Amino acid sequence: MTKIRAVKSKDDCNAIAQLANIIWREHYTPIIGIDQVSYMLDKFQSSEAIKQQIEDGYKYYAISYNMVLVGYLAIKKNDHTMFLSKIYISKDFRGLGIGKTALNFIDQEATNHACKTITLTVNRFNTNSINAYEKLGYIKTRTAIKDIGEGYVMDDYIMERTL
Template sequence: MVDEIVFKPVETREELEALARLAAEIWMDYWPALIGEEQTRYMVEMFHSVEAMERDRAEHGYEYWFIQSETGDVLGYTAGHDEPESGRYYISKVYLKPEARGRHLATRTFAFFDELCRKRGWHAMRLNVNKGNELGLRAYRGNGFQVIDAVVNDIGNGFVMDDYVMERPVSA
């Protein structure tokens, strides 16, 4: 169990490069069994490369954080952006290294987002999760998220994301 975790904002080009390497490592470990290696590689490039993260920051206001132990060990990363039109925060990414899973870091990540949402005046958080991602679904349901929709999004190259949309109110 990790005593304390820190959410370190990703700010520099060097940090984005380190985050892209971490994303590729986590994704290539976890996702090929669920969606295949070809789609995994495509999604890493489309959504987790330095260029993709720079685009999402510039065009959609994405924010990225390393999830770290108090000693600075990187355990994973998270990202999202404000949705002022709906009064919600969209959590785009919560990804942990294999050795960090099962240690309640998702719960602490949602507590981090709760605080961020309260400061910004948002009433809810939402996210998308692959319908076959049982580990993610368990973590999200266990943290109060409920399915509000099901969507299939064409992401190009013959691939789709077949997801549940989940939401939970911000804690008081």
Template sequence: MITITPATEEQLSTIRSIAYQTWPSTFGAILSPEQIEYMLTMMYSPEALLTQAHEKNHVFLLANESVSQEALGFVSYELDYKGESATKIHKLYLLPDSQGKGVGRQLIDCVSELARRHGNDRLSLNVNRNNKAIQFYERIGFSVVKQENIDIGNGYLMEDFVMEKPLS
């Protein structure tokens, strides 16, 4: 069984650890090792995570195995993204051994329920255009609404699909 709880500030190091364990297998065939390292530092340094939580209104949820309390993965989201009636899923990563076991779906379902209760009418997320997770998102009701290229500095681009899912 899985328990999903809001991450405390002390647990941001667990989120960082999950990202560092997940990114090489998730992006190793898509991005250069240099870009992976650059992005991990940019998005998952202790300072970056604190800024996301305290200044950018990102909420982090941790999925843990109920008995052992072993961390399995996390999601971060933001309600009322850019003043719209949308909840933005900024991050969703599961440890490799936790993938394909329904943990990601449970995290998305949890965010969906929180967004609905808040009054948002859709979920939105960005995903690399070559990421195998696209099929997962499509299976659970997301569809591609546009493409975007985001310059993240240092000569790197995030080449993403923007996907949305209505919350009806």
């Protein structure tokens, strides 16, 4: 059974950061390389970074399957749009409907907050994720290249789905 609950405590942030370390290294190393993965984990997915994002208005959620932490997501409402900042599921738990449950949760949160669209960013070379989002009705609206420091950039598509 999949459960999604708000991340609130320091222990929650630590657990999400540890899970991010595993997921990101497995998933993103072939796409952006280990050096950028390590940099981004420290900058965006450390326990301290997660706590700061929550203070800045992002809502983080832990995703558990049969009482095991298997993923997480983060969203933020911007006007009439819900921004899906992060959604990650551990490799060993993909294909069990957990991602679909999480995306339905995001849809419901967007509806509850009177959002008309959901937007997200996805690395332009993250083909599997792009294909999955397109199957769910997301469309590419533009590209965005963002300097994140230390000579690294995020080279993304902005994708959007109307509710």
